[in-house]
Amino acid sequence: MANRRANFCGSEDHLIHRRGFLGAAAAGAFAANMGVLNVLQSPTLASELKRQQKHVILLWLAGGASQLETWDPKPGHDNGGPFRAIETNVPGVHISELLPKMAQRMHTTCLIRSLNTRNADHGGGAELMERGRRDEPTVKYPDLGAIIARELGRPDSEVPDYVSMYTTSEGRRKGSAGFLGARYAPMFLDKELMPANIRRLEQISDLDHQQRGELRQMLGEKFARGRGSHSVDSHNGAYKRVRGLMASEKLFDVSLEPQKYRDAYGPTQFGEQTLVARRLIEAGVPFVKVARGWWDSHGQNFETHLELVTELDHVMSTLIDDLEARGLLEHTLIITLGEFGRTPRINPSLGRDHFASAWSASLTGCGIKGGAVWGKSSPDGMTVVDGEVGAGELFATIFQALGIDHKKDYFLGSRPIPLTNPGIEPIRDVLA
Amino acid sequence: MLRAFQRILLCAAACGIWGIAAAAPAEDLLPADRPIPEVVDHYIDAELQKREIKPAAQASDNEVIRRITLDLAGRIPTVAEAQAYVQSSDPKKREQLVDRLLGLPDFALHHRNELDQLLAGNDRMEGSWRDYLLTACQENRPWDVMFREMMLSEEGQTSPGALGFLKSRAKDMDRMTGDTSSIFFGVDITCAKCHDHPLVSDWLQDHYFGMQSFFSRTYLTKANFVAESDEGDVKFKTTAGETKSAQLMFLTGTVVTEPAPPQRTDEEKKQRKEELAKLDEQKQPHPAPQYSRRAALVDLALQPGERDFFARAAVNRVWHRLFGWGLVNPVDQMHSGNPPMHPELIDWLARDFIEHGYDLKRLIRGLALSQAYSRSSIWLEGERPDRDLFAVANVKPLTPRQLGVSLDLASRNQAAMPVAGDDKWKDFITGRESRAGRFTAWVEVPNEDFQVSVTEALYFSNNAEIVNEFLSSANDRLMSQLTGQEDREAALQAAAWNTLSRPFDAEELQLFKNYLAQREDNLPAAWQQVLWAVLTSPEFRFNH
Numbered sequence: 001m002a003n004r005r006a007n008f009c010g011s012e013d014h015l016i017h018r019r020g021f022l023g024a025a026a027a028g029a030f031a032a033n034m035g036v037l038n039v040l041q042s043p044t045l046a047s048e049l050k051r052q053q054k055h056v057i058l059l060w061l062a063g064g065a066s067q068l069e070t071w072d073p074k075p076g077h078d079n080g081g082p083f084r085a086i087e088t089n090v091p092g093v094h095i096s097e098l099l100p101k102m103a104q105r106m107h108t109t110c111l112i113r114s115l116n117t118r119n120a121d122h123g124g125g126a127e128l129m130e131r132g133r134r135d136e137p138t139v140k141y142p143d144l145g146a147i148i149a150r151e152l153g154r155p156d157s158e159v160p161d162y163v164s165m166y167t168t169s170e171g172r173r174k175g176s177a178g179f180l181g182a183r184y185a186p187m188f189l190d191k192e193l194m195p196a197n198i199r200r201l202e203q204i205s206d207l208d209h210q211q212r213g214e215l216r217q218m219l220g221e222k223f224a225r226g227r228g229s230h231s232v233d234s235h236n237g238a239y240k241r242v243r244g245l246m247a248s249e250k251l252f253d254v255s256l257e258p259q260k261y262r263d264a265y266g267p268t269q270f271g272e273q274t275l276v277a278r279r280l281i282e283a284g285v286p287f288v289k290v291a292r293g294w295w296d297s298h299g300q301n302f303e304t305h306l307e308l309v310t311e312l313d314h315v316m317s318t319l320i321d322d323l324e325a326r327g328l329l330e331h332t333l334i335i336t337l338g339e340f341g342r343t344p345r346i347n348p349s350l351g352r353d354h355f356a357s358a359w360s361a362s363l364t365g366c367g368i369k370g371g372a373v374w375g376k377s378s379p380d381g382m383t384v385v386d387g388e389v390g391a392g393e394l395f396a397t398i399f400q401a402l403g404i405d406h407k408k409d410y411f412l413g414s415r416p417i418p419l420t421n422p423g424i425e426p427i428r429d430v431l432a
Numbered sequence: 433m434l435r436a437f438q439r440i441l442l443c444a445a446a447c448g449i450w451g452i453a454a455a456a457p458a459e460d461l462l463p464a465d466r467p468i469p470e471v472v473d474h475y476i477d478a479e480l481q482k483r484e485i486k487p488a489a490q491a492s493d494n495e496v497i498r499r500i501t502l503d504l505a506g507r508i509p510t511v512a513e514a515q516a517y518v519q520s521s522d523p524k525k526r527e528q529l530v531d532r533l534l535g536l537p538d539f540a541l542h543h544r545n546e547l548d549q550l551l552a553g554n555d556r557m558e559g560s561w562r563d564y565l566l567t568a569c570q571e572n573r574p575w576d577v578m579f580r581e582m583m584l585s586e587e588g589q590t591s592p593g594a595l596g597f598l599k600s601r602a603k604d605m606d607r608m609t610g611d612t613s614s615i616f617f618g619v620d621i622t623c624a625k626c627h628d629h630p631l632v633s634d635w636l637q638d639h640y641f642g643m644q645s646f647f648s649r650t651y652l653t654k655a656n657f658v659a660e661s662d663e664g665d666v667k668f669k670t671t672a673g674e675t676k677s678a679q680l681m682f683l684t685g686t687v688v689t690e691p692a693p694p695q696r697t698d699e700e701k702k703q704r705k706e707e708l709a710k711l712d713e714q715k716q717p718h719p720a721p722q723y724s725r726r727a728a729l730v731d732l733a734l735q736p737g738e739r740d741f742f743a744r745a746a747v748n749r750v751w752h753r754l755f756g757w758g759l760v761n762p763v764d765q766m767h768s769g770n771p772p773m774h775p776e777l778i779d780w781l782a783r784d785f786i787e788h789g790y791d792l793k794r795l796i797r798g799l800a801l802s803q804a805y806s807r808s809s810i811w812l813e814g815e816r817p818d819r820d821l822f823a824v825a826n827v828k829p830l831t832p833r834q835l836g837v838s839l840d841l842a843s844r845n846q847a848a849m850p851v852a853g854d855d856k857w858k859d860f861i862t863g864r865e866s867r868a869g870r871f872t873a874w875v876e877v878p879n880e881d882f883q884v885s886v887t888e889a890l891y892f893s894n895n896a897e898i899v900n901e902f903l904s905s906a907n908d909r910l911m912s913q914l915t916g917q918e919d920r921e922a923a924l925q926a927a928a929w930n931t932l933s934r935p936f937d938a939e940e941l942q943l944f945k946n947y948l949a950q951r952e953d954n955l956p957a958a959w960q961q962v963l964w965a966v967l968t969s970p971e972f973r974f975n976h
Contacts, residue, residue: 215961231883239968
C-alpha cells in the first residue's frame, strides 16, 4: 500500500508526509489508509509542533446575522435601516453603531465584506459555511472543526479536540467529520453546558472505573494483534482517551471561574459558553464552536439586532481582551460567521430575509492583519462590487491564518482531496 | 503498481468510460450449474495461487458460528446455538447452520436493516418504509421486483412504503439521479457533471443528464405524494457553452425514444392546473402520466444486454456485506477504470443472480458457505495481503442495531429467555431488535475506514443505561448467574460463552481470576467490571 501512495505527487510538502508514513509503515503500526493520516499528524516536525499551540473559536450566528447591522452598514441609503455607522480605531473603517466596543478593538480584527455564497437556504447554507464546499455524493466533506481537530489536535489528546456548544435549537446541526471519520466528530453539547457521559456514575468507584478500563485494554490489545485493522485500533484509542476526557469535565464548569471573569462575560448563555470556550482553548482544545441562535429576523429585524448585536459586541470584545491579557490572542483565531447574511431590502414586517449574495464575516487574532477590510458591496448592499469571495476562499484564509497549507491533501482511499477545492486561493490581503 | 495507478485516475476514469470491464464470454466461465461456494473458492483460490499467497487458515468453529450468525441473523449466537455448533461432528453442520439462520425471523429483521441503511442511509423515513422492507425481506422478494416497487408503486389513499426511496429524494434531482445510479447500478455518475474527458466531453454530459432525464418529471405533490408529469425536458449547457436537450440515455449508452408530450392549449393547461390543485386540497395523489419516464428506466435497466449494471451492483454490495470489502471498491465505482481483481467471479455471480430471479437470499447463502468467507481474520506473518485478495478475513464493525441486540443477548441469563427458533422467539427477538434502534444515537454506522468515536466510548463508560440494563443483577440478567456461583472458573467460562461464544483461554482466565481474587471485598462490583471489560472489548464490538 505504501508504494501506491507514493505515486501521487512530488511536492515538498508531500515528501515530508511520505517520509513520515514510511517510518510508521516500517514499524508496522498501521495498514489502513486512514491510519496513514494519523501517522502524518505525529508531532515530529517543528512547524507542526508550533501549529499545535493554535486554536479557533467560532462564534456561529445561527439563522444569519445582518451584515448591515454589523460589519457593513449602509447609512443614508433606503436599505440602511435606522442605525448609524460609527468610526473605529482603524481610520476609514466604519461599522454599525451597535458594535461600539468592537469599534475600539478594530485593530485586532479583519472584515470580509464580499461573501457571495449563493445559497440562501438555512440547511444548504449552513452546510456550505460549515464545510467550505458542497458534498459530492461519494465524498462527505469534514466540517471546519473536524479539520482543525485533525490538524491542530494531538492524536492521544486528553482534552477534546472539537467541542460544539449548540444549546439553541435554531438551525441546530451536529456537525460532521465527514470522511475523516468519527475520531474527529465534535463533542456536542446540545442540552446543557456539560458534555454527555463525561461524569463517572456515583455507583462505580473511581478505582473500579480505572481497573475495568485496564482489563478492557488488555483484552483489546490482545484482540488487535494480527488483525491489521485501523478500525479496531480506533476502538482501543477511543477508550484510551476516556479517562483524560473525563478529567476535562472541570473545564466546562463556569462556576470554577473567578467571579470577575463571569461578570465580565455576563450572565447570558452566550456569554457563559464563550467563557467556557476560553477555558477550553486555554487547556489546549484546538476548536470550539459557540452557536448563538435567533438571528433569523424576518420580522422586527432592528429590535432583534439591537439585542443580539449588542450582546455579540460585549461578549466578543470581552473575549478578545481576555485572550489578549492571557497572551492567547496571537495563537487564537476568532471567527464570526453564520450560514448567510440578510437582505438589504427591508420587508413589510420590518424584517430582513435570507441573503447570500453580498454579506460579511470577521476574523480576529491569530495570523490576521488587524484592521484590514477585504471586498466591497454596492451602495445599496445588493451585490459585491469588489473582491468577491465564496466559502472556499474564506476557508483557505482561515487555514493559512493558522499556518495550515490549504492545498494539503487528504486521501480518501487513494484519491487525493485537498483541504480546499483546486483553484481556490486565500485572501492574502487580510493575512498577517 | 499498475492497479494503483488506475485507482488514482479513478474519478476521471469513472467519467470517461462507462462500459463495464469487458465481461468474459459466457463459455469461458465455470458452468452455470456449479454451486456458488465452489465457484467463489475456485476463482479466489486461483488468484491466490497465481500470486503464491497461502491464505489464512479457516476460522475456528466458534468464530465461524459467531460470524455467520451476525451476518445472517444480525446478532451473536445464543450459548445453546454456539455450543451445539461447536460440539456437532456432522459434516453438513455448516450448511445446516446457514439454512437454519436463513429460516429464522432474525434474518428478515437484519436483512431489512441492511437494505434500509443502503437505500435510506440516515434519512428520516416514514414507518411504512421500514414495514415495506420487512415484508419484502420476509417474503424474500426478488431484488428486481423491489426495484420496480420502489420506482413505480402507484399512489393510493395512503402512500405505499416502497415509494419512500423516491419521496425522500424527490426535492433534489441530483440526489435522485446520483443515488439511483450509485445504489442500483454501482456507478457514481455525478462526476460527469464537472469532469470532462478530453476526447468525448459532450458524450459525458449527455450521460449524466440522460440519467437525470428519467427522473426530471418526478415531483412531490403538496399533499406529499410522489407524482410524475408528462412533460418537461432536461436542458444543459455543454462545456462549449451550447444549450442542449438531454436524451433519455441509460448508462450503457442506450437511448429511449419516447412519444411526443401532449400538446395542450393555454385553456387546457389552466384547467389541468386547477384539477391538480383540487386534488392537493382533497389530499389525493395526482394522476399517472400517459408515458412514464421512470417506468422506461426500469424496463430498460432490467432488459438483457442492459441489466449487467443492476445485477453486478447487487452482487458486489452483498459480497461487501459478508466479506467487509467488495469485489470492486468503492462499491459505486464499478467501471472499466476500476476493474475487479476477480472479473470472472463477479461475472459468474451476476449471471447466476439473474438466472435465479435476483434472489438475494440464495446469493447470501452461497457466499456464506464458501471457504473464502470463513477464513481467520488473523494474519501474523509478513505483510497482510491486499483486501481484495480475500486471503484473510476482514474485521467488520457491528452496526448500531447488531451491537444493540448482541449486547442484550450477551448480558442475559439465557436460561430465562425463549430458545432461538421456538414459538416465542419471534416476538422476543423482534422486541429486542426494535429496542436496539436507540443505539444509533451513540454508535456510528459502519463505513469505509470506520472509526469508533469518543462519544461511543464515553457512553459505554459512563451512561447509566449500561449499568442499569446490561450489568444489572436482575434475575433475567447474566450478572445474576455469576455472583452466586461458587466455582469461579465455571462462572467465568459461562460469562465467556454468553458474550464471546467461546471459552476463555488460560491467559484470560488467569487475568480475571487474579482480578477477582483482589476484589473479594466487593465481588458483585468486581463481576460487573469483568463483564463490562468483555462487552466493551473489540472482540465484542466487531465481527471477526
